[in-house]
Structure formats: structure tokens, C-alpha cells
């Protein structure tokens with residue numbers, strides 16, 4: 001049985017935008033719940049709750065990010081990147097709905113597929129696409145309260 | 159006091175008069191402002207007036223006698239002497255400095271006396287660091303100077319100053335810039351407020367400290383935490399908020415009395431303080447609850463090591479009346495900024511939650527607050543609130559998807575599907591938000607809105623002669639509300655056709671089976687007022703066969719995922735066949751959802767399922783598109799059952 005190691009939040013996941021960063025903890029928390037509990041005999045209630053929470057995350061969190069995009073004129077400044085980012089967001093809920101469908105109709109391996117999806121979202125989205133948005137927002141608003149450029153020096157101390 | 163240089167010529171004499179007047183003006187203005195601010199500077203004010211009168215008199219005299227250089231010179235000397243006398247009468251220390259380099263031109267006797275310096279040590283020296291070093295804080299000096307340069311005037315600037323004997327004083331510094339002879343000077347008055355400052359600090363200390371242990375209290379800790387957060391934002395280092403509650407304290411209090419309990423608290427305070435670094439803060443919130451702030455942490459390991467030290471220290475025996483008492487330990491909850499992005503109050507609350515978890519896990523341990531978990535609840539609650547607001551704001555709409563009997567080429571009904579027109583995220587499909595609603599109190603309001611909207615739409619279509627069944631997805635939670643059928647009847651009674659509503663409620667099979675008895679009762683009540691029922695997502699539940707006979711549903715719907723994959727997956731095809739068989743055996747009508755292509759339709763027809771819903775027939779569409787669609791509807795010639803030869 002796959003029991004992956006718990007993923008700890010690290011500064012490498014920071015975008016530097018406080019609001020985005022605290023919401024990104026949700027995804028790491030969910031990922032850890034799936035990875036530590038998927039070995040349990042009855043995975044269905046966990047799966048149902050987790051995917052439901054992920055649908056809430058999609059509505060709540062992408063609204064936050066897309067509001068930032070609007071406020072800072074992301075689509076005007078970086079049209080290609082903004083379009084790619086929005087498309088990725090739209091794909092998230094679609095993917096979760098598909099995984100729920102698969103689990104509902106008894107397709108095997110839905111929990112593993114969910115875990116792989118969340119891992120790839122962490123790496124390919126939060127640690128990649130969101131970093132670009134974070135840098136963009138920070139560059140445009142160093143002075144605003146609660147927003148600061150990520151401090152990479154803190155990493156080097158580790 | 160240094161004598162003012164006296165010019166030999168007329169021009170210089172004039173310049174000196176101008177300069178004197180400016181000094182007077184500066185003193186006057188500063189005294190006026192100073193009075194406004196402090197309300198206690200009359201002496202200075204009066205001095206300035208006196209000074210002004212005297213000098214004005216001398217000046218008139220001077221100007222009258224300007225022709226005689228010697229007389230001018232003598233008069234000026236006299237005026238100077240008088241000015242000097244008055245300058246030195248003021249009780250507050252006063253100094254005159256040159257703006258550009260801070261060199262002291264003149265200092266009052268009160269100035270030299272106050273600071274304990276000789277005039278020779280003051281005049282001609284600069285107030286810059288390394289010169290006349292009366293400023294305790296370079297930052298304060300810089301702040302005063304910047305203000306002065308920007309506005310030309312500083313009133314009541316509070317600062318710490320140092321006297322020759324090393325004693326520190328708290329003063330209000332008031333200064334004003336003036337120009338004389340092309341040079342800028344500053345006249346500065348220093349007003350001592352050390353006594354008041356000490357009293358304020360004392361009172362603040364009482365208000366912000368716990369009298370028993372002398373530790374900062376809740377007021378002060380929030381302030382310290384806010385400062386630590388500010389530092390963390392700049393440095394990138396972490397701040398741990400540790401909420402500590404004693405285990406076994408109540409027992410000591412109950413068995414040995416409050417005095418013993420107080421001694422334990424004082425000792426705990428001492429031990430905690432001994433465990434932390436000088437920059438950290440230990441506070442007592444009250445009772446046996448403490449907060450420890452650990453700042454400038456590089457990572458969580460450093461934090462955990464410090465926490466372990468606290469646990470060991472608190473767990474040592476306590477000396478009470480010569481007896482060592484054990485049995486006291488600590489449960490510690492921790493949350494770490496910036497991982498946890500809360501404000502000071504929120505961080506303390508989170509640490510408190512985590513402390514509770516540490517207690518529950520068996521005491522004498524720490525528990526780290528789970529930010530992700532908390533945020534997840536926040537996200538869910540916020541989304542539910544958002545959904546509720548969106549309903550009130552009319553952000554939802556219904557789309558309708560036709561159901562067609564493909565064997566007969568006839569439209570038989572529609573399914574109403576809810577959509578969320580989210581202002582930023584666009585049009586959201588029901589599968590993306592319905593799961594959030596179905597087990598909450600929102601199920602009722604959403605369910606009612608959908609049924610009400612469908613009935614109004616049905617009325618509009620009936621008026622133009624379209625009388626087709628409309629299916630509505632129903633939340634079990636809504637259906638189980640006490641007066642569901644009564645409310646539904648009331649809604650139907652609003653229409654002349656209410657008794658022949660053609661309304662069908664779709665229940666998700668798995669959900670309906672959970673409370674079969676109650677659901678069955680409501681279903682029967684509703685059937686009496688002409689409502690039909692359909693079992694949605696059929697085939698996904700486990701107890702399908704056993705329970706189907708107990709639910710009086712008119713129709714079953716094959717789940718779209720089986721239909722969608724029936725062409726590729728033998729398993730899915732077998733399930734579709736089985737559901738079709740069941741519907742025939744139990745005499746229920748049947749709809750297949752998820753027919754995406756003509757090939758799906760053909761396969762379904764071949765298996766005996768005639769009514770089809772899916773992209774092969776039509777996509778869901780807004781109500782206004784439905785009439786044109788119905789008018790243009792033509793059965794597809796490809797909707798023929800697959801022959802056995804094609805089927806493989």
C-alpha cells in the first residue's frame with residue numbers, strides 16, 4: 001500500500017502574497033489527509049468529504065486569485081500566462097468532479113488518482129504557475145500591508 | 159554667554175537688528191505653540207514678550223542714531239547685554255544652533271546647568287553624535303531633525319536625553335528655524351517631563367502586568383505579538399505563539415489552598431522566563447494559563463526544541479512548605495507565524511485550540527495548530543455563505559436538457575439543471591457546487607428556488623402549448639423537511655393546472671436509500687398531489703435490487719458515466735443492460751443519461767432503452783432557446799438500433 005510521507009509546508013511554496021499562501025495550506029492539508037488515510041479499509045467517506053472540500057477550495061481560492069488578477073491587471077500585462085492560469089483553474093474542478101464520478105461508480109483506484117492529482121497540482125500549479133502570479137502581484141505592490149516579496153534568504157539559512 | 163559679534167558698518171548693524179528680531183520672533187512663535195501644546199509655558203512666553211519690548215525700544219533708538227557708527231555700536235552692545243540677560247532668565251534650557259552643522263552658537267544658563275556642562279563645553283561644539291552627545295537615541299535625533307528640515311518647526315517632540323552625570327531624562331523638544339545674515343539657525347527649547355513620563359510608565363506597567371507574577375498580561379502580549387509579527391515580515395524569521403495551560407494545578411489549589419497555588423504560579427513564571435531568550439516574552443493570561451512568544455525562529459525544529467525545554471522545566475517538582483510536590487505539567491498549543499497568517503488575537507486563539515488538542519491527547523505535551531485544516535473549514539464556511547448570498551442576488555439560473563424517445567423520434571420532457579453564473583469564475587456546472595449544498599441548511603432554500611422557477615417556466619410553456627414533463631433534481635435533505643409536501647402543494651395551487659403539474663422529482667438513488675422509510679412516506683404524499691418520481695444516478699448504489707421495490711419511483715435513470723463508457727467498457731455495458739432489465743422487471747420507465755454520440759443512442763435502442771438524454775440529442779440550454787429548438791427538432795436518421803452484425 002502506498003503510504004506517502006507527510007508533506008510539510010515549506011517556504012519554497014510561498015508566493016509572497018499572504019492571502020494566497022494561507023489558502024494554499026488547504027491543498028497541502030488535503031493532500032496529507034488523502035495520503036495518510038487512503039490505506040484505511042473504508043476510504044469512501046473520507047474521499048467524499050475531501051473531494052467536497054476541494055470543490056469549496058476551488059470556488060473560494062480561485063476567486064481570491066482571480067480577483068487579484070483583475071485588481072492588478074494580470075491579463076493586460078501577461079495575457080498568455082493569465083489565460084493559461086485561468087484554464088488551469090477551470091480544469092481543477094472538472095478533474096475533481098471526474099474523480100467523484102469514478103469513485104461513485106465504483107472505479108478502482110480513485111483515491112490514488114486523487115493523491116497523484118493533488119501532488120501534481122502542488123508542483124505544477126502552486127509551485128510554478130502561482131509563483132508567477134505572486135511575483136507579479138508583489139512587484140506591483142511592495143508597499144501594501146500583508147504583501148511582501150518572498151524572502152529567499154530565509155531559505156538559505158536552512 | 160558668547161557675545162554677538164558687532165559689525166563696524168551700517169549694513170552689519172542693520173543685519174544684527176534683523177537677526178535679533180528674528181530670534182525674538184522665533185521665541186515668540188515657539189512659546190505660543192508650546193503653550194498650546196503643554197499649557198504650562200507662561201514663563202517662556204512672558205520672557206519673550208519682555209524681550210521683544212525691550213529690544214524694540216532699543217531698536218528704535220538704534221535706528222534713530224544710525225548715522226553715528228559709534229553710537230550704533232554702543233547701543234547694540236547694550237541691547238545685546240539685555241538680550242543675554244533675558245535669554246538666561248528662562249527656566250527651560252534654550253540653545254541656538256546653526257542648522258547646517260549643528261554647532262551651538264549660544265546656550266542659556268539653564269541649559270548648561272540642566273545638562274551639567276560648562277559653557278565652554280557647549281558653545282562652539284556640534285550637537286552631532288561625537289560632539290555634544292545629549293541625544294540618547296540617534297534615531298530620535300534623526301527624527302527630530304527630519305521634521306525640522308521638512309516643516310521648519312518642531313513642537314513638543316518627546317525624546318530621551320543624557321546629562322553629564324549619565325542620568326537620562328525625558329524631554330519635550332521644541333525648535334524653530336530662522337534665517338539671519340544668509341545663515342539658518344535653530345532656536346531650541348527643552349522642557350523636562352521626566353516626572354510625568356515615569357508616572358505614565360508606572361501606571362502602564364500596572365495595567366499591563368500581572369500583579370502576582372510580574373509577567374506581562376493579555377493586553378501587553380497582544381502588543382508584543384504585533385511587534386514580533388512586524389519584525390517577522392521584515393526578517394522572514396518565524397514567530398511561535400505557545401499557549402500553555404498547567405495540568406494538575408486545580409488539584410494543588412483544591413488540596414493545599416490558593417496560597418500554595420499562587421506559589422506554584424510564581425515558580426512556573428520564573429521557570430518559563432529562565433527557559434527563553436531575552437527577546438522572547440512570557441505572559442500570564444490569568445488562572446493557570448500562560449503565553450510564551452518565541453521570535454526570530456529559523457524553523458519549526460528550533461521551536462520544538464524550545465517547547466521541550468519548557469515542558470521539562472514545568473514538570474519538575476515544586477517545593478511547597480518544604481515538601482516537593484510533583485504532578486504538575488503543561489499542555490502547550492503552538493501556532494507559528496507566518497505559516498498561520500492570523501492577527502495577534504487570532505494567533506492566540508489558534509494556539510489555545512491547539513492547547514486543547516494537547517490536553518485531549520493526554521497532557522504534558524505540545525500540539526501544533528494545523529493551519530491547513532483550519533483554512534479548509536474557513537473555505538467551506540465562506541463558500542456556503544457565498545452560495546447563500548448568490549441565491550439572494552439571483553446568480554443562479556436553470557438550463558433545460560431535452561429527453562427524447564429516439565425510437566419514436568419524439569420529445570418527451572426536460573431535465574432542469576442549475577447553473578451558477580459566478581461573477582469571476584464564469585458558468586459553474588451543478589456537479590461543482592451541489593455537493594457543497596446537499597447536506598446543509600442551504601438544501602431547503604435552493605430546492606425551493608429550483609421548484610418555484612421550474613413551475614413558473616412550465617406555466618410559461620403551457621401558455622404556448624408546450625405540455626411536457628420537467629424533471630428537477632431534489633435534495634433528500636429538502637425532501638425530508640417536515641412540511642415539504644404541504645409547501646409543494648401550496649406552490650402548485652398557485653397555478654390553474656396545479657393538479658396536472660407534469661413535475662417529476664429526481665432523487666439520487668444512494669441518498670434516498672439511506673433513509674428509505676421516511677423518504678418513501680414523503681414520496682407517497684407527493685404522488686397523491688400528482689408528482690412523479692425518478693431515481694437518478696441509478697446503478698451506483700449497492701443495495702439497488704433489494705430496495706427498488708420499496709421505493710414507488712415511476713422512472714429510473716441510468717447513470718451517465720455507465721452510458722458514456724458503455725461502448726468501450728464491457729463492465730459498464732453490463733451494468734447498463736442490468737439496469738434496463740431491472741426497469742422492465744419492475745415496470746418502471748427508463749431514461750439513459752450521458753448519451754454522447756449517435757453510436758450510444760443506437761446501442762441503447764438495441765438494448766431496449768428508448769428514452770435518451772445527452773449531447774447526442776441536445777445540450778442543456780437556457781429556457782429562451784427551448785421553443786426555437788423544439789420547433790426545429792428533427793429526429794436523427796442514425797437513431798436506429800444497432801444490428802447484431804455491427805454490435806461487437
Ligand SMILES: [Fe+2]
Nearest residue numbers: 065085125130
Ligand atoms: Fe492559481
